[in-house]
Amino acid sequence: MNITALERPASLVDSVCQQLAKLIRGADAEKKDRWLPGERSLAEQLGVSRSVVREATKRLEQQGMLEVQHGNGIKVVDRLHRPLSDSLSLLIPDVAGRLRQLNETRLSIEPDAAARAAERATKAQLLELRRIHSSLEEAPDNDNAILCDLAFHHAIADASGNLIYRLVLDSLGELGLASRLRTIGRIGKAPAAAHHEAILFAIENRDPETARQAMRIHILAAGEDMDLPALRTREAK
Amino acid sequence: MNITALERPASLVDSVCQQLAKLIRGADAEKKDRWLPGERSLAEQLGVSRSVVREATKRLEQQGMLEVQHGNGIKVVDRLHRPLSDSLSLLIPDVAGRLRQLNETRLSIEPDAAARAAERATKAQLLELRRIHSSLEEAPDNDNAILCDLAFHHAIADASGNLIYRLVLDSLGELGLASRLRTIGRIGKAPAAAHHEAILFAIENRDPETARQAMRIHILAAGEDMDLPALRTREAK
DNA sequence: TGTAACCTAGTGGTCGGACCTCTTACCTTT
DNA sequence: AAAGGTAAGAGGTCCGACCACTAGGTTACA
Structure with a gap:
């Protein structure tokens, strides 16, 4: 019989983290304001002490999934507003630079995501995409249209079968909204x-x-005035 | 007299974090193995309870600056070995799925980053790239080679003139390291x-x-056994 | 009747002290 | 020396108490 290193039990905190993470991503997009039970209640339900829950x-708050509010409760952070890195606006101060880099990144990610979605989307995901698409056509004003556009891009990332695509898109956060606003x-x-x-x-x-190319065209339409040539000559020596 | 929002006192934990971070950054690269005082000792010196120190x-451990070892103590993590984000492992539990999605994402990002680097890299960045490249060739063992590989990819992202590329790469964190380990x-x-x-x-x-294609080939070499076809047929209906 | 001040229940924040498991280093034995 | 045992001290978990804060209901006043 072979001797193999035995798996040590995960710490209680790790287990609770996983449970909560599962709970959080369960029905994420459904409601706008979701609150977790209080620390005492969670501790009782999970059968651990309040320290562990805390x-x-x-x-999870540090990872941007929750927001713990003193005196109020524990709020689930809306996925759309979850920053993977909250320092983006600190690191790239000028707005034009942010938009340029944002569009470049979208151009790297989204065409591939669309291609993967074409390969892997389930029937349900196709229906969802179609549904969102019709709601864009029926959108009464620009504000609603922008939200539909946002939902469409996110749904494609979801259908791509690659969660990281969606995470990157999310991390672009409100900057992404600004960019789409320009598109519309x-x-x-x-x-x-x-x-x-x-x-x-x-x-x-x-x-x-075709999906890749179509998405590429769609994003390029928004970035038309980003004048990459100006950048190209910057350090042409 | 103007009325201005008064600064609310930071939480105790925040203050302790800042103090510790300052302590850690102080003489980071000097010694190899640095240990912090124990939780009880820190609590006494800082005048707060052990809960706060804990x-x-x-x-800080979650941010990769410290390593808290059960039964042993609190170790300062060497800057080179700091992982960046562990939230992915919570969202995508299975290792195979993580690697597949990670490689897909790298395949979307890094070839474009290489192309942008070819357009925009400054002289200094080119020299830096060349320097890192030679250090890979001279790497004495696999561990060092992996670190050089990591540095090379990050330097390309830096030279791309798009900070978001670098941020995304960073957020892939230790998973990126695991993937590169497979490459080497x-x-x-x-x-x-x-x-x-x-x-x-x-x-x-x-x-x-050419830069885009070469990077593409490099990444594909690592993901050869990820068998995308198996995924492609999954929902072929 | 409306509004402002107050009160209260319930939340997270902090405390300290208890007991557990785990690691290390030292000590004893061979 | 090498093996095994032991104890000190580290972090992990638990408990119960109290403090600080928020929201919402209640009261008192205009």
């Missing part, structure tokens, strides 16, 4: 809907390359 | 160095497309 919630503002609601239609059609037909 | 040290383990140090040489040559010659 340490777990603080750990620049090219109008109807053309944006046409872009979406092209992307969705390619995904439904399981055509990854 | 929460502060755990927070699978294809060996010399072939990896050859890949790097190809990438670096393209960047130095301001050839974005």
Whole structure:
């Protein structure tokens, strides 16, 4: 018989963290304001002391999943507003630079995500995409249209079967919203809907390359005035 | 007299964190093995309860600055070995899934980063890349080679002129390290160095497309056994 | 009747002290 | 020396108490 290192039991805090994380990502997008039970209640339900619950919630708060409010309770942070790194605005002070870098990153991520979605989307995810798409066409004003656009891009990331795509998109956070606002503002609601239609059609037909190109075009439309050439010559020596 | 929002006192934990962080940053690179006083001792010296010290040290541990060892003590983590974000392991429990998604994401990000680096890298950044590359060739063992590989990829992200690329890479954290370990383990140090040489040559010659392809090949070499086809057929209906 | 001040229940924040498990280093034995 | 045993001290967990804060209901006053 082989001797193998035995698995040591995870610490209580680790276990509680996993349980809470599962709970949090369970039905995340459904409600806007979700609150966890109080520390005392959680401790009782989980069968551990309040210290353990406390340490777990603080750990998840640091990861941006929760917000522990003194005197009030424990709030689940909306996924859309979860920063992976909250220092982005500190690190890139100028708005133009942020937008340029943001669009570049989207251009790296989203076409691939669309291609993967074309390969892997489940029937339910296809239906969801179609549903979001129609709600864009019926959006009464620009504000709603922007939210639909946002939801569409996130749904594609979800359908890509790669959670990291979604996380990166989330981490772009409100900056992403600003960028999309430009899209709708620049090219109008109807053309944006046409872009979406092209992307969705390619995904439904399981055509990854077309989906990639369509998404690429859609994002480029927003970044048209980002004048990459100006950057290219910056250090041309 | 103007009325201004008064600064609310930071929580005790915050204060302790700052003190400890200052302490840690103080003479970081000097010694190899640095230990903090025990929790009880720290609590007494800082004039707070052990709970507060405990929460502060755990927070700093999560940020990768400390390592709290059961039964042993609190160790200052060497800067080179600091992992960046462990939240991924909570969201994607299975290791195989993490690696697959990680490689996909790298495949989206890094070829573009290499292309941008070819367009924009400054002279100083080119020299830095070349320096890191030679240190890989001279690396005495696999451990050092892995660190050099890591530094190379990060330097390219830095040279891309897009900070978000670097942030995303960072947020992949220790998972990135695991993935690179596979690269070196699978294809060996010399072939990896050859890949790097190809990438670096393209960047130095301001050839974005070649840089993109070379980086793509380099990453694919690590993910060869990720069998995407198996995934592709999963929901082929 | 409306509004302002107050009160209260319930939340997280901090405390300290108890007991557990675990690691290390020293000591004893061979 | 090498093996095993032992004890000191580290972090892990628990408990119960009290403090600080918030929100919402209640009261008192205009």
